[in-house]
Amino acid sequence: MFKINTSTNRIEDLKKMSFNELHFSERNHLQEWLANNPKAFGEKDEKLLIIQKEYNGFNDTNERLDLLAIDKKGNLVIIENKLDDSGRDVTWQALKYVSYCSTLTKDQIAELYEQYLRKIGDSIDAKENLCEFLNKGDFSEVILNRKQTQRIILVAANFRKEVTSTVMWLLQFGIRVQCYKATPYSFGEHVFLTLDQIIPVKDAEDFMIKGNVKEAQETIIEHEVKEIEQLRFDFWVKLLHRIHGKSPIYQNISPRRKHWLYSGGTGISGAHYSFIITKSYVAVELGLNTVDADLNKEMFDLLIKQKESLEIVFGNSLFWQRLDNKRMSRISYRLNDVDITQTEEHERLLDFLVVNMIQLEKSFREPLKNLKTQLSKQTVEETEVEEFEDEKD
Numbered sequence: 473m474f475k476i477n478t479s480t481n482r483i484e485d486l487k488k489m490s491f492n493e494l495h496f497s498e499r500n501h502l503q504e505w506l507a508n509n510p511k512a513f514g515e516k517d518e519k520l521l522i523i524q525k526e527y528n529g530f531n532d533t534n535e536r537l538d539l540l541a542i543d544k545k546g547n548l549v550i551i552e553n554k555l556d557d558s559g560r561d562v563t564w565q566a567l568k569y570v571s572y573c574s575t576l577t578k579d580q581i582a583e584l585y586e587q588y589l590r591k592i593g594d595s596i597d598a599k600e601n602l603c604e605f606l607n608k609g610d611f612s613e614v615i616l617n618r619k620q621t622q623r624i625i626l627v628a629a630n631f632r633k634e635v636t637s638t639v640m641w642l643l644q645f646g647i648r649v650q651c652y653k654a655t656p657y658s659f660g661e662h663v664f665l666t667l668d669q670i671i672p673v674k675d676a677e678d679f680m681i682k683g684n685v686k687e688a689q690e691t692i693i694e695h696e697v698k699e700i701e702q703l704r705f706d707f708w709v710k711l712l713h714r715i716h717g718k719s720p721i722y723q724n725i726s727p728r729r730k731h732w733l734y735s736g737g738t739g740i741s742g743a744h745y746s747f748i749i750t751k752s753y754v755a756v757e758l759g760l761n762t763v764d765a766d767l768n769k770e771m772f773d774l775l776i777k778q779k780e781s782l783e784i785v786f787g788n789s790l791f792w793q794r795l796d797n798k799r800m801s802r803i804s805y806r807l808n809d810v811d812i813t814q815t816e817e818h819e820r821l822l823d824f825l826v827v828n829m830i831q832l833e834k835s836f837r838e839p840l841k842n843l844k845t846q847l848s849k850q851t852v853e854e855t856e857v858e859e860f861e862d863e864k865d
Contacts, residue, residue, distance in 0.1 A: 488657055490656070491555040497555070502553050506539060507539055514667075515544075522539055525539055525540075535568065537551075538552050538553045544605070546617070548573050548616070594797060609750065628654065629654055629656075631651055707821075710822055718830055721737065743771065744759050745757065748804070752810065754807050758802065758836055759800055765799040775836075782835050791804045
Protein backbone atom coordinates (compact mmCIF):
# COMPACT_ATOMS: atom_id res chain seq x y z
CA MET A 473 0.00 0.00 0.00
CA PHE A 474 1.34 3.41 -0.97
CA LYS A 475 0.72 7.06 -0.22
CA ILE A 476 0.69 9.41 -3.20
CA ASN A 477 2.83 12.49 -2.65
CA THR A 478 1.35 15.03 -5.06
CA SER A 479 4.05 17.63 -4.39
CA THR A 480 6.89 15.30 -5.48
CA ASN A 481 4.81 13.18 -7.87
CA ARG A 482 6.04 10.03 -6.15
CA ILE A 483 4.50 7.20 -4.15
CA GLU A 484 5.73 6.39 -0.67
CA ASP A 485 5.54 3.06 1.14
CA LEU A 486 3.15 2.57 4.04
CA LYS A 487 4.58 0.17 6.57
CA LYS A 488 2.59 -3.02 7.05
CA MET A 489 2.10 -3.64 10.77
CA SER A 490 0.53 -6.20 13.08
CA PHE A 491 -2.24 -5.33 15.52
CA ASN A 492 0.00 -6.55 18.32
CA GLU A 493 2.78 -4.14 17.33
CA LEU A 494 0.28 -1.28 17.43
CA HIS A 495 -1.11 -2.45 20.80
CA PHE A 496 -4.61 -2.84 19.39
CA SER A 497 -6.97 -5.40 20.93
CA GLU A 498 -9.82 -7.37 19.41
CA ARG A 499 -12.56 -6.19 21.76
CA ASN A 500 -11.58 -2.57 22.38
CA HIS A 501 -10.42 -1.72 18.89
CA LEU A 502 -11.22 -3.99 15.91
CA GLN A 503 -14.68 -4.82 17.22
CA GLU A 504 -15.48 -1.17 17.98
CA TRP A 505 -14.31 -0.02 14.54
CA LEU A 506 -16.58 -2.50 12.75
CA ALA A 507 -19.55 -1.96 15.08
CA ASN A 508 -19.48 1.77 14.44
CA ASN A 509 -18.77 1.59 10.71
CA PRO A 510 -20.18 -1.63 9.17
CA LYS A 511 -19.78 0.01 5.75
CA ALA A 512 -16.21 -1.28 5.97
CA PHE A 513 -17.51 -4.64 4.77
CA GLY A 514 -18.40 -3.06 1.43
CA GLU A 515 -21.78 -4.74 0.95
CA LYS A 516 -22.66 -4.16 -2.69
CA ASP A 517 -25.72 -1.86 -2.94
CA GLU A 518 -26.42 -2.80 0.68
CA LYS A 519 -25.21 -2.29 4.19
CA LEU A 520 -25.31 -4.06 7.49
CA LEU A 521 -27.19 -2.95 10.59
CA ILE A 522 -25.46 -3.91 13.83
CA ILE A 523 -28.10 -5.12 16.32
CA GLN A 524 -25.98 -6.61 19.12
CA LYS A 525 -22.44 -6.64 20.46
CA GLU A 526 -20.85 -9.19 22.81
CA TYR A 527 -24.07 -11.20 22.73
CA ASN A 528 -24.19 -14.05 25.27
CA GLY A 529 -27.91 -14.83 25.49
CA PHE A 530 -27.53 -18.51 24.63
CA ASN A 531 -29.14 -21.02 26.98
CA ASP A 532 -26.85 -23.34 28.97
CA THR A 533 -23.64 -21.83 27.61
CA ASN A 534 -21.39 -18.90 28.48
CA GLU A 535 -20.26 -18.39 24.89
CA ARG A 536 -20.33 -14.89 23.46
CA LEU A 537 -20.36 -13.80 19.82
CA ASP A 538 -18.62 -10.59 18.80
CA LEU A 539 -21.16 -8.81 16.59
CA LEU A 540 -24.65 -9.66 15.37
CA ALA A 541 -26.09 -7.81 12.38
CA ILE A 542 -28.84 -8.04 9.77
CA ASP A 543 -28.52 -7.33 6.07
CA LYS A 544 -30.99 -5.63 3.72
CA LYS A 545 -32.77 -8.95 3.10
CA GLY A 546 -33.43 -9.54 6.80
CA ASN A 547 -30.78 -12.24 7.12
CA LEU A 548 -28.86 -12.57 10.39
CA VAL A 549 -25.12 -12.00 10.03
CA ILE A 550 -22.77 -13.44 12.66
CA ILE A 551 -19.43 -11.58 12.75
CA GLU A 552 -16.40 -13.09 14.47
CA ASN A 553 -13.25 -11.02 14.83
CA LYS A 554 -9.70 -12.22 15.44
CA LEU A 555 -6.54 -10.17 15.41
CA ASP A 556 -3.25 -11.29 13.87
CA ASP A 557 -4.21 -14.96 13.60
CA SER A 558 -7.60 -16.51 12.90
CA GLY A 559 -6.90 -19.53 15.12
CA ARG A 560 -7.81 -23.02 13.96
CA ASP A 561 -11.29 -23.23 15.56
CA VAL A 562 -12.96 -20.01 14.40
CA THR A 563 -15.18 -21.76 11.81
CA TRP A 564 -16.49 -24.22 14.41
CA GLN A 565 -17.07 -21.34 16.81
CA ALA A 566 -19.01 -19.34 14.21
CA LEU A 567 -21.10 -22.34 13.15
CA LYS A 568 -22.17 -22.88 16.74
CA TYR A 569 -23.28 -19.27 17.00
CA VAL A 570 -25.22 -19.53 13.74
CA SER A 571 -27.04 -22.61 15.01
CA TYR A 572 -27.89 -20.83 18.27
CA CYS A 573 -29.15 -17.72 16.45
CA SER A 574 -31.12 -19.62 13.79
CA THR A 575 -34.00 -20.10 16.25
CA LEU A 576 -34.42 -16.38 17.06
CA THR A 577 -37.87 -15.05 16.19
CA LYS A 578 -38.61 -11.66 14.69
CA ASP A 579 -39.79 -10.26 18.04
CA GLN A 580 -36.74 -11.65 19.85
CA ILE A 581 -34.45 -9.99 17.31
CA ALA A 582 -36.26 -6.67 17.76
CA GLU A 583 -35.85 -6.99 21.53
CA LEU A 584 -32.12 -7.75 21.15
CA TYR A 585 -31.77 -4.64 19.00
CA GLU A 586 -33.74 -2.58 21.55
CA GLN A 587 -31.36 -3.75 24.30
CA TYR A 588 -28.35 -2.83 22.18
CA LEU A 589 -29.71 0.65 21.45
CA ARG A 590 -30.30 1.25 25.16
CA LYS A 591 -26.78 0.02 25.94
CA ILE A 592 -25.16 2.47 23.50
CA GLY A 593 -27.46 5.32 24.60
CA ASP A 594 -29.44 5.62 21.36
CA SER A 595 -33.08 6.66 21.84
CA ILE A 596 -34.42 5.56 18.44
CA ASP A 597 -37.19 2.95 18.34
CA ALA A 598 -35.86 -0.49 17.37
CA LYS A 599 -38.88 -1.64 15.36
CA GLU A 600 -39.23 1.66 13.52
CA ASN A 601 -35.54 1.63 12.62
CA LEU A 602 -35.75 -1.98 11.41
CA CYS A 603 -38.69 -0.99 9.18
CA GLU A 604 -36.74 1.96 7.82
CA PHE A 605 -33.61 -0.15 7.22
CA LEU A 606 -35.59 -2.87 5.41
CA ASN A 607 -37.83 -0.35 3.58
CA LYS A 608 -41.04 -1.67 5.10
CA GLY A 609 -44.04 0.40 6.13
CA ASP A 610 -44.88 -1.60 9.23
CA PHE A 611 -43.17 -4.18 11.46
CA SER A 612 -45.85 -6.73 10.58
CA GLU A 613 -44.38 -6.80 7.06
CA VAL A 614 -40.81 -7.33 8.21
CA ILE A 615 -39.36 -10.80 7.57
CA LEU A 616 -36.27 -11.71 9.62
CA ASN A 617 -34.05 -14.77 10.00
CA ARG A 618 -35.72 -17.09 7.51
CA LYS A 619 -34.72 -20.73 7.51
CA GLN A 620 -31.14 -21.37 6.35
CA THR A 621 -30.45 -17.75 5.37
CA GLN A 622 -27.97 -16.94 8.15
CA ARG A 623 -24.56 -15.61 7.14
CA ILE A 624 -21.08 -15.70 8.69
CA ILE A 625 -18.35 -13.09 8.41
CA LEU A 626 -14.85 -13.88 9.72
CA VAL A 627 -12.29 -11.10 10.18
CA ALA A 628 -8.57 -11.60 10.87
CA ALA A 629 -5.16 -10.37 9.78
CA ASN A 630 -4.17 -13.90 8.70
CA PHE A 631 -6.21 -17.03 8.09
CA ARG A 632 -4.87 -20.52 8.76
CA LYS A 633 -5.19 -23.12 6.01
CA GLU A 634 -7.47 -25.30 8.12
CA VAL A 635 -9.87 -22.32 8.31
CA THR A 636 -9.83 -21.41 4.62
CA SER A 637 -10.18 -25.08 3.63
CA THR A 638 -13.26 -25.46 5.87
CA VAL A 639 -14.79 -22.24 4.53
CA MET A 640 -14.34 -23.34 0.91
CA TRP A 641 -16.04 -26.65 1.74
CA LEU A 642 -18.97 -24.90 3.47
CA LEU A 643 -19.49 -22.64 0.46
CA GLN A 644 -20.14 -25.69 -1.73
CA PHE A 645 -23.21 -26.44 0.39
CA GLY A 646 -24.71 -22.97 0.09
CA ILE A 647 -23.58 -21.77 3.55
CA ARG A 648 -22.65 -18.13 3.13
CA VAL A 649 -19.29 -17.50 4.76
CA GLN A 650 -17.03 -14.55 3.99
CA CYS A 651 -13.44 -14.04 5.10
CA TYR A 652 -12.09 -10.51 5.40
CA LYS A 653 -8.38 -9.84 5.81
CA ALA A 654 -7.77 -6.85 8.11
CA THR A 655 -4.37 -5.23 7.64
CA PRO A 656 -3.08 -2.19 9.59
CA TYR A 657 -0.47 0.15 8.09
CA SER A 658 1.46 3.05 9.55
CA PHE A 659 2.87 6.21 7.99
CA GLY A 660 4.47 8.56 10.44
CA GLU A 661 1.93 9.23 13.18
CA HIS A 662 -0.97 8.01 11.04
CA VAL A 663 -2.42 4.51 11.12
CA PHE A 664 -4.51 3.04 8.29
CA LEU A 665 -6.64 -0.08 7.92
CA THR A 666 -7.60 -2.12 4.88
CA LEU A 667 -10.40 -4.68 4.97
CA ASP A 668 -10.33 -6.98 1.94
CA GLN A 669 -12.70 -9.85 1.21
CA ILE A 670 -10.50 -12.79 0.26
CA ILE A 671 -13.07 -15.63 0.34
CA PRO A 672 -15.08 -15.92 -1.76
CA VAL A 673 -13.83 -13.59 -4.46
CA LYS A 674 -16.55 -11.13 -5.45
CA ASP A 675 -17.54 -12.66 -8.82
CA ALA A 676 -17.74 -16.16 -7.36
CA GLU A 677 -19.83 -14.88 -4.42
CA ASP A 678 -22.39 -13.28 -6.74
CA PHE A 679 -22.76 -16.51 -8.71
CA MET A 680 -23.23 -18.60 -5.57
CA ILE A 681 -25.87 -16.28 -4.12
CA LYS A 682 -27.86 -16.28 -7.36
CA GLY A 683 -27.73 -20.05 -7.48
CA ASN A 684 -29.45 -20.32 -4.11
CA VAL A 685 -32.12 -17.62 -4.43
CA LYS A 686 -34.84 -19.96 -5.69
CA GLU A 687 -34.37 -22.41 -2.81
CA ALA A 688 -34.62 -19.59 -0.27
CA GLN A 689 -38.11 -18.51 -1.36
CA GLU A 690 -40.90 -19.25 1.08
CA THR A 691 -44.29 -19.55 -0.58
CA ILE A 692 -46.26 -18.96 2.61
CA ILE A 693 -44.59 -15.59 3.17
CA GLU A 694 -45.14 -14.60 -0.45
CA HIS A 695 -48.85 -15.34 -0.13
CA GLU A 696 -49.12 -13.22 3.03
CA VAL A 697 -47.32 -10.31 1.36
CA LYS A 698 -49.70 -10.45 -1.62
CA GLU A 699 -52.71 -10.30 0.71
CA ILE A 700 -51.26 -7.24 2.48
CA GLU A 701 -50.56 -5.56 -0.86
CA GLN A 702 -54.15 -6.07 -2.03
CA LEU A 703 -55.53 -4.75 1.27
CA ARG A 704 -53.25 -1.72 0.99
CA PHE A 705 -54.30 -1.04 -2.59
CA ASP A 706 -58.02 -1.19 -1.75
CA PHE A 707 -57.53 1.17 1.19
CA TRP A 708 -55.62 3.73 -0.91
CA VAL A 709 -58.34 3.68 -3.58
CA LYS A 710 -60.92 4.65 -0.97
CA LEU A 711 -58.68 7.24 0.72
CA LEU A 712 -57.68 9.06 -2.48
CA HIS A 713 -61.28 9.07 -3.70
CA ARG A 714 -62.47 10.53 -0.40
CA ILE A 715 -59.92 13.38 -0.30
CA HIS A 716 -60.26 14.26 -3.98
CA GLY A 717 -61.34 17.89 -4.41
CA LYS A 718 -61.06 18.64 -0.69
CA SER A 719 -57.35 19.45 -0.47
CA PRO A 720 -54.72 21.03 -2.75
CA ILE A 721 -52.57 17.91 -2.25
CA TYR A 722 -53.20 14.29 -3.29
CA GLN A 723 -55.18 15.30 -6.37
CA ASN A 724 -53.11 13.58 -9.08
CA ILE A 725 -51.85 10.46 -7.32
CA SER A 726 -52.67 6.87 -8.23
CA PRO A 727 -53.16 4.10 -5.64
CA ARG A 728 -50.33 1.61 -5.23
CA ARG A 729 -49.59 -1.70 -3.59
CA LYS A 730 -46.04 -1.43 -2.28
CA HIS A 731 -46.14 1.23 0.45
CA TRP A 732 -48.23 2.33 3.42
CA LEU A 733 -46.98 5.90 3.03
CA TYR A 734 -48.20 8.54 0.61
CA SER A 735 -46.51 11.94 0.35
CA GLY A 736 -47.72 15.25 -1.04
CA GLY A 737 -45.81 18.47 -1.64
CA THR A 738 -45.71 21.53 0.63
CA GLY A 739 -44.00 23.99 -1.71
CA ILE A 740 -40.62 23.41 -0.03
CA SER A 741 -38.40 20.84 -1.69
CA GLY A 742 -37.84 17.96 0.73
CA ALA A 743 -40.76 18.91 2.99
CA HIS A 744 -43.91 16.88 2.48
CA TYR A 745 -47.24 15.85 3.94
CA SER A 746 -47.74 12.11 4.40
CA PHE A 747 -50.48 9.66 5.15
CA ILE A 748 -48.96 6.92 7.31
CA ILE A 749 -50.74 3.65 7.95
CA THR A 750 -49.26 0.92 10.12
CA LYS A 751 -50.82 -2.14 11.70
CA SER A 752 -51.13 -0.39 15.08
CA TYR A 753 -51.68 3.30 14.23
CA VAL A 754 -52.54 5.71 11.43
CA ALA A 755 -51.24 9.26 11.17
CA VAL A 756 -51.04 12.44 9.16
CA GLU A 757 -47.57 13.92 9.11
CA LEU A 758 -45.50 16.87 8.02
CA GLY A 759 -42.03 15.50 7.26
CA LEU A 760 -38.92 17.70 6.94
CA ASN A 761 -36.54 15.53 4.95
CA THR A 762 -34.27 17.54 2.68
CA VAL A 763 -30.81 16.18 1.91
CA ASP A 764 -29.41 18.63 4.47
CA ALA A 765 -29.95 17.37 8.04
CA ASP A 766 -29.00 20.75 9.54
CA LEU A 767 -31.61 22.50 7.40
CA ASN A 768 -34.27 20.04 8.55
CA LYS A 769 -33.47 20.79 12.19
CA GLU A 770 -33.44 24.53 11.48
CA MET A 771 -36.90 24.37 9.88
CA PHE A 772 -38.22 22.24 12.76
CA ASP A 773 -36.86 24.73 15.33
CA LEU A 774 -38.50 27.64 13.54
CA LEU A 775 -41.86 25.85 13.41
CA ILE A 776 -41.84 24.64 17.00
CA LYS A 777 -41.53 28.25 18.13
CA GLN A 778 -45.08 28.60 16.77
CA LYS A 779 -46.25 25.39 18.45
CA GLU A 780 -49.01 26.95 20.55
CA SER A 781 -50.64 28.92 17.73
CA LEU A 782 -50.30 26.03 15.26
CA GLU A 783 -51.98 23.59 17.62
CA ILE A 784 -54.81 26.06 18.27
CA VAL A 785 -55.50 26.26 14.51
CA PHE A 786 -55.15 22.50 14.10
CA GLY A 787 -57.46 21.84 17.05
CA ASN A 788 -55.34 19.23 18.86
CA SER A 789 -51.88 18.67 20.33
CA LEU A 790 -49.40 17.49 17.72
CA PHE A 791 -46.56 14.99 18.07
CA TRP A 792 -43.29 16.92 17.55
CA GLN A 793 -40.22 14.79 16.76
CA ARG A 794 -36.92 16.57 16.11
CA LEU A 795 -35.13 13.20 15.76
CA ASP A 796 -31.61 14.38 16.50
CA ASN A 797 -30.15 10.99 15.53
CA LYS A 798 -31.74 11.04 12.08
CA ARG A 799 -31.65 13.29 9.05
CA MET A 800 -35.38 14.05 9.03
CA SER A 801 -37.70 15.69 11.55
CA ARG A 802 -41.47 15.29 11.66
CA ILE A 803 -44.68 16.66 13.11
CA SER A 804 -47.68 14.35 13.20
CA TYR A 805 -51.08 13.55 14.61
CA ARG A 806 -51.85 9.90 15.33
CA LEU A 807 -54.74 7.58 16.00
CA ASN A 808 -53.41 4.66 18.02
CA ASP A 809 -54.65 1.14 18.75
CA VAL A 810 -56.04 0.39 15.31
CA ASP A 811 -55.91 -2.71 13.13
CA ILE A 812 -55.74 -1.97 9.42
CA THR A 813 -56.39 -5.63 8.60
CA GLN A 814 -59.93 -5.31 9.97
CA THR A 815 -61.91 -3.93 7.05
CA GLU A 816 -64.80 -2.90 9.30
CA GLU A 817 -62.38 -0.34 10.80
CA HIS A 818 -61.65 1.32 7.48
CA GLU A 819 -64.47 3.89 7.51
CA ARG A 820 -63.33 5.28 10.87
CA LEU A 821 -59.69 5.38 9.72
CA LEU A 822 -60.55 7.04 6.43
CA ASP A 823 -62.53 9.76 8.21
CA PHE A 824 -59.65 10.39 10.62
CA LEU A 825 -57.03 10.64 7.86
CA VAL A 826 -59.00 12.88 5.51
CA VAL A 827 -60.27 15.33 8.15
CA ASN A 828 -56.91 15.70 9.85
CA MET A 829 -54.83 15.93 6.66
CA ILE A 830 -57.02 18.80 5.46
CA GLN A 831 -56.61 20.48 8.86
CA LEU A 832 -52.84 19.85 8.98
CA GLU A 833 -52.30 21.39 5.55
CA LYS A 834 -54.50 24.36 6.48
CA SER A 835 -52.63 24.92 9.78
CA PHE A 836 -49.14 24.88 8.24
CA ARG A 837 -49.89 26.58 4.92
CA GLU A 838 -48.92 30.13 5.94
CA PRO A 839 -46.08 29.16 8.34
CA LEU A 840 -44.47 27.09 5.57
CA LYS A 841 -44.92 29.88 3.06
CA ASN A 842 -43.22 32.29 5.48
CA LEU A 843 -40.54 29.71 6.20
CA LYS A 844 -39.80 29.31 2.49
CA THR A 845 -39.47 33.10 2.13
CA GLN A 846 -37.21 33.29 5.18
CA LEU A 847 -34.97 30.49 3.93
CA SER A 848 -34.75 32.02 0.45
CA LYS A 849 -33.78 35.39 1.93
CA GLN A 850 -31.17 33.72 4.09
CA THR A 851 -29.69 31.94 1.06
CA VAL A 852 -29.47 35.22 -0.85
CA GLU A 853 -27.77 36.95 2.10
CA GLU A 854 -25.26 34.13 2.47
CA THR A 855 -24.50 34.31 -1.27
CA GLU A 856 -23.97 38.07 -1.05
CA VAL A 857 -21.57 37.59 1.87
CA GLU A 858 -19.62 34.99 -0.08
CA GLU A 859 -19.42 37.28 -3.13
CA PHE A 860 -18.25 40.16 -0.91
CA GLU A 861 -15.56 37.95 0.64
CA ASP A 862 -14.45 36.87 -2.84
CA GLU A 863 -14.18 40.51 -3.93
CA LYS A 864 -12.08 41.33 -0.85
CA ASP A 865 -9.73 38.44 -1.67
